[in-house]
Amino acid sequence: MFSNTSEIIEILGTIAFAISGTFSAMQRKLDVFGVLIIAFVTSVGGGTIRDMLIGDTPVAWMRDVQVCLVILVTSVAAIIFKTYIRKLKVTLFLFDSLGLGLFTVVGLQKGINVGLNPGICIALGTITGCFGGIIRDILLNTIPLIFRREIYATVCIFGGAVYLLLLRFQVNTDISKFMVIAIIVATRIIVVQKQLSFPRMRY
Amino acid sequence: MFSNTSEIIEILGTIAFAISGTFSAMQRKLDVFGVLIIAFVTSVGGGTIRDMLIGDTPVAWMRDVQVCLVILVTSVAAIIFKTYIRKLKVTLFLFDSLGLGLFTVVGLQKGINVGLNPGICIALGTITGCFGGIIRDILLNTIPLIFRREIYATVCIFGGAVYLLLLRFQVNTDISKFMVIAIIVATRIIVVQKQLSFPRMRY
Amino acid sequence: MFSNTSEIIEILGTIAFAISGTFSAMQRKLDVFGVLIIAFVTSVGGGTIRDMLIGDTPVAWMRDVQVCLVILVTSVAAIIFKTYIRKLKVTLFLFDSLGLGLFTVVGLQKGINVGLNPGICIALGTITGCFGGIIRDILLNTIPLIFRREIYATVCIFGGAVYLLLLRFQVNTDISKFMVIAIIVATRIIVVQKQLSFPRMRY
Numbered sequence: 007m008f009s010n011t012s013e014i015i016e017i018l019g020t021i022a023f024a025i026s027g028t029f030s031a032m033q034r035k036l037d038v039f040g041v042l043i044i045a046f047v048t049s050v051g052g053g054t055i056r057d058m059l060i061g062d063t064p065v066a067w068m069r070d071v072q073v074c075l076v077i078l079v080t081s082v083a084a085i086i087f088k089t090y091i092r093k094l095k096v097t098l099f100l101f102d103s104l105g106l107g108l109f110t111v112v113g114l115q116k117g118i119n120v121g122l123n124p125g126i127c128i129a130l131g132t133i134t135g136c137f138g139g140i141i142r143d144i145l146l147n148t149i150p151l152i153f154r155r156e157i158y159a160t161v162c163i164f165g166g167a168v169y170l171l172l173l174r175f176q177v178n179t180d181i182s183k184f185m186v187i188a189i190i191v192a193t194r195i196i197v198v199q200k201q202l203s204f205p206r207m208r209y
Numbered sequence: 210m211f212s213n214t215s216e217i218i219e220i221l222g223t224i225a226f227a228i229s230g231t232f233s234a235m236q237r238k239l240d241v242f243g244v245l246i247i248a249f250v251t252s253v254g255g256g257t258i259r260d261m262l263i264g265d266t267p268v269a270w271m272r273d274v275q276v277c278l279v280i281l282v283t284s285v286a287a288i289i290f291k292t293y294i295r296k297l298k299v300t301l302f303l304f305d306s307l308g309l310g311l312f313t314v315v316g317l318q319k320g321i322n323v324g325l326n327p328g329i330c331i332a333l334g335t336i337t338g339c340f341g342g343i344i345r346d347i348l349l350n351t352i353p354l355i356f357r358r359e360i361y362a363t364v365c366i367f368g369g370a371v372y373l374l375l376l377r378f379q380v381n382t383d384i385s386k387f388m389v390i391a392i393i394v395a396t397r398i399i400v401v402q403k404q405l406s407f408p409r410m411r412y
Numbered sequence: 413m414f415s416n417t418s419e420i421i422e423i424l425g426t427i428a429f430a431i432s433g434t435f436s437a438m439q440r441k442l443d444v445f446g447v448l449i450i451a452f453v454t455s456v457g458g459g460t461i462r463d464m465l466i467g468d469t470p471v472a473w474m475r476d477v478q479v480c481l482v483i484l485v486t487s488v489a490a491i492i493f494k495t496y497i498r499k500l501k502v503t504l505f506l507f508d509s510l511g512l513g514l515f516t517v518v519g520l521q522k523g524i525n526v527g528l529n530p531g532i533c534i535a536l537g538t539i540t541g542c543f544g545g546i547i548r549d550i551l552l553n554t555i556p557l558i559f560r561r562e563i564y565a566t567v568c569i570f571g572g573a574v575y576l577l578l579l580r581f582q583v584n585t586d587i588s589k590f591m592v593i594a595i596i597v598a599t600r601i602i603v604v605q606k607q608l609s610f611p612r613m614r615y
Contacts (some may be wrong), residue, residue, distance in 0.1 A: 043362065059471050068332075209436065
């Protein structure tokens with residue numbers, strides 16, 4: 007039915023982050039338009055930074071209006087169905103983690119396609135996964151989630167390393183992608199449920 | 210007398226935003242040098258992001274020292290004539306809105322030249338118009354103007370849509386530019402005078 | 413022994429800024445992983461912005477894993493030997509200033525190689541030297557050092573002007589680099605020791 011797994015992963019990640027951006031902005035009481043901008047930035051931020059770093063310009067969303075429409079529709083839907091979705095707070099968290107997993111894999115694969123060093127591919131995946139949220143938090147003037155106590159970016163790095171290992175052992179690309187997304191989402195859930203964090207060091 | 214309308218629009222926008230940056234920085238009591246940096250960033254910020262997004266590098270101001278000189282002279286003049294200009298607070302607001310209108314048109318036209326989709330052109334115009342101010346506010350550690358209650362970016366999007374419509378109906382490019390700049394400036398004035406904002410929603 | 417002065421300068425600057433980033437992040441009580449990210453961003457931030465502005469992509473650190481390893485090792489070493497290094501607070505400040513001088517020269521030379529206008533080369537040097545620290549401060553949510561009262565970016569601009577003058581008078585490139593680094597470091601020391609700042613103006 008679908009011609010391209012990567013495309014599906016990208017659209018799903020876009021939807022997941024558009025929802026997370028919409029809700030963050032609503033919590034800060036922005037007007038409707040501010041909410042839409044934050045949803046957009048959260049969704050395309052990681053991929054934009056990724057494309058500017060590797061010089062793949064115009065950046066992805068500029069070549070694909072579809073992405074912009076998906077974000078618009080998702081964000082408006084999230085605003086409308088807010089009461090319903092809010093009750094499903096767990097669902098929202100799952101979407102956010104899913105976005106992180108999906109975009110990390112997109113970034114990883116793009117790094118591999120460009121022929122970057124494995125370590126750099128992991129960095130590119132992590133940047134693609136995390137930077138939308140970082141920009142969102144900077145714009146909303148809060149300390150980025152990534153720098154609070156909770157384990158966040160490390161999950162992407164771990165997932166990236168697993169992905170490269172799977173490919174090295176000749177596992178099918180689509181299966182590897184699916185496994186890594188599952189690992190990232192599962193790890194995030196465990197981290198948040200058990201409130202895991204790196205040991206506070208006495209610097 | 211002038212060979213190129215686009216060039217004039219760009220220089221006028223540069224001057225307008227250099228003045229707005231200078232005054233914002235003086236309000237935060239930065240030293241002279243900090244004021245010059247903020248004036249520079251406010252002036253070239255939008256165009257720099259625009260050029261990095263579409264991959265037109267080195268970015269505009271790096272290929273044109275004239276722009277840097279214009280900012281320097283404008284900012285120093287604004288510092289010197291501050292008492293005089295401050296009394297003309299309305300004039301300053303007009304310059305700021307004029308900058309927004311001018312740069313939005315520059316960004317729109319650049320998007321069209323590169324052959325981007327109409328919706329993306331509007332986004333590029335909005336980014337060119339608004340991002341200098343966003344970066345200025347982030348550096349001065351205040352919540353960006355764009356996310357406060359006042360209608361701001363929406364004005365650029367509205368102006369951008371009008372511009373594309375005018376071109377579609379074969380209106381002369383220079384006349385279209387002039388009309389859109391006038392529309393953006395006028396809308397901003399009305400918005401601020403009547404303290405219009407999007408209805409606060411109960412999220 | 414060394415084939416390339418530029419390379420040595422770049423590695424030394426990387427080390428210097430990795431140490432400064434590590435210590436800033438430890439002061440804000442980030443966990444180990446947050447500390448590593450801040451060290452990385454502080455170290456590569458200036459060069460990344462520089463490369464994106466001139467369109468030399470993929471940006472430098474993506475083409476050179478060595479840089480990432482140097483940052484990792486330096487940051488871990490700084491965390492381990494923190495007690496020892498902290499006593500040598502003066503040494504740390506020297507490293508920070510050394511980083512500023514080293515990276516300014518790297519940026520200047522890159523601008524010259526690309527054939528940019530002299531004034532723009534000075535701007536590029538200043539951006540390369542200062543932006544790692546600016547991004548670090550934005551992420552840690554403090555007002556960037558560059559905008560506090562202390563003279564900072566001006567030192568880079570001054571050093572850049574001297575560098576171009578030396579080259580104009582046909583002084584050997586390596587000697588010029590060494591002199592400019594020495595000038596920037598020395599000026600920073602004098603500025604901080606004598607608590608020099610631009611006169612506070614009554615705006």
